[in-house]
Amino acid sequence: MTTNTRYKNRPVKAEDGEEKEYVGFATLPNQVHRKSVKKGFDFTLMVAGESGLGKSTLVNSLFLTDLHKDRKLLNAEERIHQTVEITKHTVDIEEKGVKLKLTIVDTPGFGDAVNNTECWKPITDYIDQQFEQYFRDESGLNRKNIQDNRVHCCLYFIPPFGHGLRPVDVEFMKALQDKVNVVPLISKADCLTPTEIRKMKDRVREEIEKFGIKVYQFPDCDSDEDEEFKQQDRELKESTPFAVIGSNTVVEARGQRVRGRLYPWGIVEVENQSHCDFVKLRNMLIRTHMHDLKDITCDVHYENYRGVSAKCTNVNVVTDMYCF
Amino acid sequence: MTTNTRYKNRPVKAEDGEEKEYVGFATLPNQVHRKSVKKGFDFTLMVAGESGLGKSTLVNSLFLTDLHKDRKLLNAEERIHQTVEITKHTVDIEEKGVKLKLTIVDTPGFGDAVNNTECWKPITDYIDQQFEQYFRDESGLNRKNIQDNRVHCCLYFIPPFGHGLRPVDVEFMKALQDKVNVVPLISKADCLTPTEIRKMKDRVREEIEKFGIKVYQFPDCDSDEDEEFKQQDRELKESTPFAVIGSNTVVEARGQRVRGRLYPWGIVEVENQSHCDFVKLRNMLIRTHMHDLKDITCDVHYENYRGVSAKCTNVNVVTDMYCF
Numbered sequence: 001m002t003t004n005t006r007y008k009n010r011p012v013k014a015e016d017g018e019e020k021e022y023v024g025f026a027t028l029p030n031q032v033h034r035k036s037v038k039k040g041f042d043f044t045l046m047v048a049g050e051s052g053l054g055k056s057t058l059v060n061s062l063f064l065t066d067l068h069k070d071r072k073l074l075n076a077e078e079r080i081h082q083t084v085e086i087t088k089h090t091v092d093i094e095e096k097g098v099k100l101k102l103t104i105v106d107t108p109g110f111g112d113a114v115n116n117t118e119c120w121k122p123i124t125d126y127i128d129q130q131f132e133q134y135f136r137d138e139s140g141l142n143r144k145n146i147q148d149n150r151v152h153c154c155l156y157f158i159p160p161f162g163h164g165l166r167p168v169d170v171e172f173m174k175a176l177q178d179k180v181n182v183v184p185l186i187s188k189a190d191c192l193t194p195t196e197i198r199k200m201k202d203r204v205r206e207e208i209e210k211f212g213i214k215v216y217q218f219p220d221c222d223s224d225e226d227e228e229f230k231q232q233d234r235e236l237k238e239s240t241p242f243a244v245i246g247s248n249t250v251v252e253a254r255g256q257r258v259r260g261r262l263y264p265w266g267i268v269e270v271e272n273q274s275h276c277d278f279v280k281l282r283n284m285l286i287r288t289h290m291h292d293l294k295d296i297t298c299d300v301h302y303e304n305y306r307g308v309s310a311k312c313t314n315v316n317v318v319t320d321m322y323c324f
Numbered sequence: 325m326t327t328n329t330r331y332k333n334r335p336v337k338a339e340d341g342e343e344k345e346y347v348g349f350a351t352l353p354n355q356v357h358r359k360s361v362k363k364g365f366d367f368t369l370m371v372a373g374e375s376g377l378g379k380s381t382l383v384n385s386l387f388l389t390d391l392h393k394d395r396k397l398l399n400a401e402e403r404i405h406q407t408v409e410i411t412k413h414t415v416d417i418e419e420k421g422v423k424l425k426l427t428i429v430d431t432p433g434f435g436d437a438v439n440n441t442e443c444w445k446p447i448t449d450y451i452d453q454q455f456e457q458y459f460r461d462e463s464g465l466n467r468k469n470i471q472d473n474r475v476h477c478c479l480y481f482i483p484p485f486g487h488g489l490r491p492v493d494v495e496f497m498k499a500l501q502d503k504v505n506v507v508p509l510i511s512k513a514d515c516l517t518p519t520e521i522r523k524m525k526d527r528v529r530e531e532i533e534k535f536g537i538k539v540y541q542f543p544d545c546d547s548d549e550d551e552e553f554k555q556q557d558r559e560l561k562e563s564t565p566f567a568v569i570g571s572n573t574v575v576e577a578r579g580q581r582v583r584g585r586l587y588p589w590g591i592v593e594v595e596n597q598s599h600c601d602f603v604k605l606r607n608m609l610i611r612t613h614m615h616d617l618k619d620i621t622c623d624v625h626y627e628n629y630r631g632v633s634a635k636c637t638n639v640n641v642v643t644d645m646y647c648f
Binding site: 051162263 | 376378441484514
């Protein structure tokens with residue numbers, strides 16, 4: 001859309017062929033578009049899972065950034081006493097004039113200790129705190145520049161070995177399911193053969209259903225979409241949970257330089273769809289479903305929080321009345 | 325050695341060239357050899373580590389057997405309530421007339437639960453029980469046919485991801501180090517590139533030293549061994565902890581049918597030394613160090629147990645004397 005068309009008051013052709021005067025509200029979507037570009041976007045992604053499952057590497061591969069270049073790896077002794085420490089990194093990315101403020105929330109120590117009971121508590125607390133902050137800002141004045149730190153999506157890394165979900169996976173996802181969009185991933189999938197990946201996916205899907213875990217559901221495809229889009233949508237849904245591989249190194253494969261992992265028996269290419277679902281995850285997260293993830297956060301999870309919070313406030317008010 | 329030579333009373337040539345009458349004790353090693361073949365050997369191997377790290381697959385690959393063909397995999401719900409359950413499988417293997425009774429002690433649920441505090445307790449208890457049984461049998465009559473169920477070696481499976489040892493790995497090995505020969509392995513090594521394997525080995529070795537973990541030490545090479553053997557021995561020691569891959573399936577690689585794993589990017593061959601240390605582990609465990617593992621069990625770990633046990637008995641006797 002150019003500036004010319006925005007201010008032109010030209011007649012438009014109605015369906016019956018008659019020309020109607022052009023009022024201009026047809027430009028509303030364009031206005032929204034323009035404003036959003038001007039304002040920029042923000043997105044907060046949380047990654048969770050045991051240490052060493054490639055969380056940071058995957059995030060770097062997804063956004064072609066290097067978020068954790070100076071992190072310090074802890075040894076076993078330090079990890080014994082370590083609690084789940086939450087870190088936040090923000091990067092501003094720009095692509096074709098569109099600005100994205102990306103925040104990655106990392107939960108480094110999860111699942112590392114010998115006793116992992118309630119290890120998800122600091123994570124659920126963190127999510128609640130962001131809701132609380134937003135709730136306060138929203139109830140106050142100067143609502144225009146509220147900084148939205150609510151977590152829009154949580155990528156949960158399931159270890160590739162193991163025969164399906166472990167108890168800690170089930171409990172973690174159940175603790176988070178009503179607070180955030182949980183997207184389970186089978187991590188480090190380059191240690192599974194295609195048959196094993198298929199079996200693992202089937203098993204994880206079965207167990208998610210069996211234990212009543214509510215993971216992020218892709219919205220239904222609009223009926224007026226074209227056949228190709230519908231096909232892609234079907235494939236996307238069938239591929240869950242995505243089996244992913246990340247890499248920070250560039251290797252030479254088939255004459256091209258690609259992100260990959262160089263083994264003595266071959267090269268694993270991160271963006272090769274016959275090797276893993278990395279591209280599917282990236283498309284979903286960035287190109288097709290980012291906005292839906294934000295909507296669900298706002299309309300479902302945040303409203304959940306507000307509901308619970310409102311009840312608590314009422315109880316407090318009632319208690320206060322009786323006290324004084 | 326044939327029967328003829330065993331009973332022959334022939335003169336032997338001494339070093340100074342003079343002929344001495346042959347007494348016959350030079351046949352003693354042969355007699356031991358013959359007797360041991362007749363009696364057969366036994367070996368008890370324990371495997372421990374989190375579920376899904378390929379314990380059973382590796383054992384099957386090592387002894388070309390199928391120990392767990394009808395095992396049932398538990399789901400996350402069952403594993404929540406599962407304690408560490410110890411199972412024992414015995415197979416009789418014969419090779420060139422030499423019989424080996426191989427017992428595999430499996431510890432299926434280790435590390436699976438959310439809270440893994442003292443998850444090694446049933447394992448240390450099991451090892452102690454075998455010592456106790458042997459101790460009783462040894463103190464009783466009819467010592468000729470004692471069944472030796474003492475655990476000669478424990479292969480401990482470290483997950484390949486992770487940045488070195490986890491707290492649970494450290495605590496597990498420390499709990500077992502004075503009871504059994506612990507051989508740590510980096511499992512499922514086909515998800516690590518050669519550089520990553522090198523780093524992981526260095527880190528594990530460093531941490532084993534730092535935390536004072538006593539793993540099985542290969543005995544020093546005799547000085548009169550030939551150079552080739554010495555070289556092999558050096559390589560063996562430098563390769564620890566062995567990075568291993570197991571497979572139950574046979575695939576076609578370079579025109580041959582081999583045990584391996586078929587990935588879209590290549591074939592991992594279990595017995596290819598440039599792919600992993602499986603062959604080194606098998607050689608160590610079966611061809612070169614099996615007897616040393618049994619000796620250390622008998623001379624060090626069992627004697628440890630007897631020492632502690634004797635002290636306890638004395639205390640009991642003293643207490644009894646005061647009581648009555």
